[in-house]
Amino acid sequence: MASSSSKEKNAQQSNLDLEGVTPVDSHAPSVKEDDEVALDELENPKSWSSARKWTQILVICSASACATCFSSVAGFTEVGLEARFGVSHTVAILSISLFVAGLGIGPLLLGPLSEFFGRSIIYQVSYALFVALNFGVAFAPDIATHLVFRFISGFAGSAFLSVAGGSVADLFDDAHVALPMAVYTLSPFLGPVLGPAISGFINQNLYWRWTYYVMLMWGGVELVLLILLVPESYAPVLVKRKAVRLRKETGDDRYYAPLERSNKTLFGSIKASCIIPFQILLHERMALLLDLWSSLVLGVLYLTFQAFPIIFGQVHHFNVQMTGLSFLGIGIGMIISLLSQPYWIALHRRKVAEYNGHPPPEVRLYIGMAGAIMFPVGLFWIAFTTYKSVHWSVPMVASILFGTGTVYIFTTVFTFLVTAYRPYAASAMAGNSFLRSAFAAAFPLFAGPMYNKLGTVGATALLAGLSTVMSPLPFIFFKIGPRLRARSNFAHQD
Known part of the structure; x- marks a missing residue:
């Protein structure tokens, strides 16, 4: 019996050795595994009350609109800049172009920061820098200082804009994210449309620097609201904070958060974000062509900051503040796009049900098909109604269609890139932002010469024609998108 027991013990020892497990003395003190911390249901931002979540969304949206509004308010300061600093009109336009260039470059370097530090600290630091740097714009003693501060303030503001969309995903689950995401998507594009209306009234009645004084007041209010009303919502950072708190309260170092043991480094993330x-x-090819399409749309939108003063100021003899109000048609069109979201959300839900809960990314292209028609039609309508003999209200009504189509196109491109390139969604969006901003920075620079050479009809019709060339893209990719994604090294596979 003793011999049999010894054999069994040896066999057990052999099995443990084969499994690579060291036998443990039953009388030795037990060693517990580390405990990974998770958020309770009530701690999860998605479980916060609707009022709390929507308050944060609206603050983030208004701050986004303010940041992008800074880009276009410069349009009506150009005359003041030329007179004060003795520069050409082209140099004065750089005030818009350099700010937009900063907005486009920033996400490549600053986009990954929130993965390490969270949303709220990025909001507060970037917006504080954004407001502070715009003091340099407002009080610049010379044109070089003014332009340098315009660029770096745009760069600082881009950090906020590159993170803001993530907060929407933090707060709402997939079933409820469509409407808040639509509201957020609208805000960065509504800001540039509000800019001329604000700037027109200021520059009609006050010194040009007051444009930036007023915007600094708005930016300061937004900064306070971000500090007071927008807490941290990025779940991995909240889990990390909880782990730190538990270790401190219990004195037990077993508690940890996945973010604390991640192999990702800040430098590596920034490097990947740039490459x-x-x-x-x-x-x-799909990403490139869709990015070019949305870049053309944003370029045309920023070109209107030079074109509308020609169409409504020179042709229809509007004064500065009334010319600024001529942009409200585009804004109305953008708001209509938001009001139509329940239809598009219902359509998407039907498609989700049709595909048993797993629709392909191509279903996101439906709204873009509508935008692909509305955008060039609106531009052609504007082009052939810019004659002095045509009442000014006609091209303004046409700009409503233009505004609605603009948001539809951006919505379809953004949502398609995120869903089709899901593993690399942030990089796909950073590339889109860079290309869009490059077009938006360049287009205002040649608007004046183009309209002087071709006239209001020819120049606007040329833009409409370019838009028409790009219009088939959502229809084409709806058909061949799955085949292209199947051969892609970056796209999400069904």
Whole structure:
């Protein structure tokens, strides 16, 4: 019996050795595994009350609109800049172009920051820098200082804009995210439309620097609201904070958060953020063409900041403040796009049900098909109604269609890129932001010469024609998108 027991013990020892497990003395003190911390249901931002979540969304949206509004308010300060600093009109336009360039470059370097530090600290620091740097714009003693501060203030503001969309995903689950995401998507594009209306009234009645004084007041209010009303919502950072708190309260170092043991480094993330977006642009035809389409749309939108003063100021003899109000038609169109969201949300839900809960990314292209028609039709309508003999209200009504189509196109491109390139969604969006901003920075610079050479009809019709060339994209990719994604190294596979 003793011999049999000894054999069994040896066999057990052999099995443990084979499994690579060291036998433990039953009388030795037990060693517990580390405990990974998770958020309770009530701690999860998605479980917060609707009022609390929507308050944060509206503050973030108004701050986004303010940041992008800073880009276009410069349009009506150009005359003041030329007179004060003795520069040409082209140099004065750089006030818009350099700010937009900063907005486009920033996400490549600053986009990954929230993955390490969270949303709220990025909001507060970037917006504080944004407001502070705009003091340099407002009080610049010379044109070089003014332009440098315009660029770096745009760069600082881009950190906020690159993170803001993530907060929407933090707060709402997939079933309820469509409406708040639509509201947020509208805000960065509504800001540039509000800019001329604000700037027109200020520059009609006050010194040009007051444009920036007023905007600084708005930016300061937004900063206070961000500090008071927008807490941290990024779940991995909240889990990390909880782990730190538990270790402190209990004295037990076993508690940890996944973020604390991640192999990702800040430098590595920034490096990837600067490389992968351009790899996607270089190798992915769908991403490149959709990015070019949305870039053309934003370029045309920013070109209107030079074109509308010609159409309504020179042709229809509007004064400065009334010319600024001529942009409200675009704004009305953008708001109509938001009001139509329940229809598009219902359509998407039907498609989700049709595909048993797993629709392909191509279903996101439906709203873009509508935008692909409305945008060029609106531009052609504006083009052929810019004659002095045509009442000014006609091209303004046409700009409503233009505004609605603009938001539809951006919505379809953004949502398609995020769903089709899900593993690399942030990089796909960073590449889109860079290309869009490049077009938006360049287009205002040649608007004046183009309209002087071709006239209001020819120049606007040329833009409409370019838009028409791009219009088939959502229809084409709806058909062949699955085949292209199947051969892609970056796209999400069904």
